Amino acid sequence: MASMRDIKRRRGSVQSTQQITKAMKLVSTVKLQRAKGRAERSKTYFKCMYDTVVSMLSKAGEINHPYLKAGESAKKAVIVITANRGLAGGYNSNIVKLVKNNEDWKKEDLIIYPIGSKGRDAFARAGYELGTDYSDAIEEPIYVDAMKISQQVLDDFSQGRVGEIYIAYTGFKNTVTHIPTLLKLLPIKLEDERTAEDKAVLDFEPETEEAVELIIPKYITSLIYGAMIESVASENGARMQAMDSATSNAEEMIDKLSLLYNRARQSSITQELTEIIAGAEAIS
Amino acid sequence: MAERFKLTIVTPDREFYSDDADMVEFNTTEGEIGIYQGHAPLTVIVKPGILTITQGETVKNAALHAGFVQILPEEVTILAEIIEWPSEIDTQRAEAARERAENRLKDRSHIDVARAEAALMRSIARINAAKLQ
Numbered sequence: 001m002a003s004m005r006d007i008k009r010r011r012g013s014v015q016s017t018q019q020i021t022k023a024m025k026l027v028s029t030v031k032l033q034r035a036k037g038r039a040e041r042s043k044t045y046f047k048c049m050y051d052t053v054v055s056m057l058s059k060a061g062e063i064n065h066p067y068l069k070a071g072e073s074a075k076k077a078v079i080v081i082t083a084n085r086g087l088a089g090g091y092n093s094n095i096v097k098l099v100k101n102n103e104d105w106k107k108e109d110l111i112i113y114p115i116g117s118k119g120r121d122a123f124a125r126a127g128y129e130l131g132t133d134y135s136d137a138i139e140e141p142i143y144v145d146a147m148k149i150s151q152q153v154l155d156d157f158s159q160g161r162v163g164e165i166y167i168a169y170t171g172f173k174n175t176v177t178h179i180p181t182l183l184k185l186l187p188i189k190l191e192d193e194r195t196a197e198d199k200a201v202l203d204f205e206p207e208t209e210e211a212v213e214l215i216i217p218k219y220i221t222s223l224i225y226g227a228m229i230e231s232v233a234s235e236n237g238a239r240m241q242a243m244d245s246a247t248s249n250a251e252e253m254i255d256k257l258s259l260l261y262n263r264a265r266q267s268s269i270t271q272e273l274t275e276i277i278a279g280a281e282a283i284s
Numbered sequence: 285m286a287e288r289f290k291l292t293i294v295t296p297d298r299e300f301y302s303d304d305a306d307m308v309e310f311n312t313t314e315g316e317i318g319i320y321q322g323h324a325p326l327t328v329i330v331k332p333g334i335l336t337i338t339q340g341e342t343v344k345n346a347a348l349h350a351g352f353v354q355i356l357p358e359e360v361t362i363l364a365e366i367i368e369w370p371s372e373i374d375t376q377r378a379e380a381a382r383e384r385a386e387n388r389l390k391d392r393s394h395i396d397v398a399r400a401e402a403a404l405m406r407s408i409a410r411i412n413a414a415k416l417q
Binding site for chain 2: 038041042044045046048049051052056143146147203204205206210211214215218221222225
């Protein structure tokens with residue numbers, strides 16, 4: 001059996017680890033609240049944006065614009081949103097797996113645009129081709145960053161470097177449920193054709209073709225921004241969960257070690273007593 | 285007085301304005317536009333400029349830089365990527381931005397003219413809006 005001192009030392013180290021995980025849990029809880037509030041506030045914007053784009057594209061039968069067709073290049077751009085920090089359970093690796101395990105994609109065809117250094121490092125290690133790195137943007141998502149990113153990928157798209165654009169992010173359903181999601185940004189495809197009748201037909205000024213040219217980048221930007229916000233919320237949710245279970249595991253370990261320690265202490269006392277009595281008996 | 289319509293201005297970060305209004309004016313790619321209640325359904329793209337909201341006697345101004353507007357007879361929704369109240373504008377910064385953009389435009393050789401022009405328009409809109417405070 002391990003000595004009393006070893007057990008005590010071990011228990012001390014588990015205790016200080018527990019303090020750290022507890023603190024990290026508190027921090028991510030606060031951050032999660034903030035990120036959730038942000039996601040709530042931006043919901044109206046995305047809803048309006050989606051409605052407009054849907055009503056615009058419901059008339060898209062006659063629109064012929066490069067944004068609505070796949071480019072000729074076989075390359076696919078994937079914007080991968082992960083965190084800059086670890087210790088968030090499966091948060092980062094789930095996204096990486098989602099992209100790597102997609103059977104329709106060949107490794108050589110992908111260009112990864114990483115947002116978040118954990119994802120960037122994972123793809124760099126696996127030998128994927130990387131585009132511009134935007135890892136700083138995920139620390140504190142602001143709209144201007146999303147604009148820069150969408151401009152970059154749209155440039156690559158219109159110059160024919162990539163034929164399709166995807167985004168991989170973690171959708172935030174609620175505090176405990178986060179869904180790794182893969183979304184196609186370009187070319188835009190409407191999922192359902194429910195669109196045409198739900199609103200009075202809108203006119204566009206300038207002409208619809210031009211409007212597509214101007215509104216689609218804004219739509220893409222808002223999708224990227226939304227994905228960033230949701231990912232941040234998910235990241236903190238995932239970290240909160242991970243740290244919560246780490247804290248309770250530490251608690252369990254401490255209990256077990258305390259028991260061991262007390263047992264060791266008791267047996268050493270018993271042994272000492274026995275020795276003293278035996279000694280006393282020998283003398284008398 | 286004309287009847288009012290519902291005006292909503294949203295940005296990615298917040299709900300900027302949500303109330304009834306008599307009239308709203310702003311700059312679009314096709315020129316300036318003023319909207320009363322009962323406008324034909326229309327979607328327009330914003331160009332940097334001043335947004336004016338008239339509500340009875342009160343007139344509110346804001347600097348609107350980018351986004352688009354969905355107009356329905358009873359409801360106008362402005363999806364603004366960037367919009368600021370005059371009180372939120374840093375005039376000095378806007379002046380500096382204007383100077384920078386003007387200098388860039390003078391020296392047309394190696395720069396992105398469209399970008400500099402957009403920056404110039406934004407800074408001018410900010411300066412003008414701040415004056416209206």
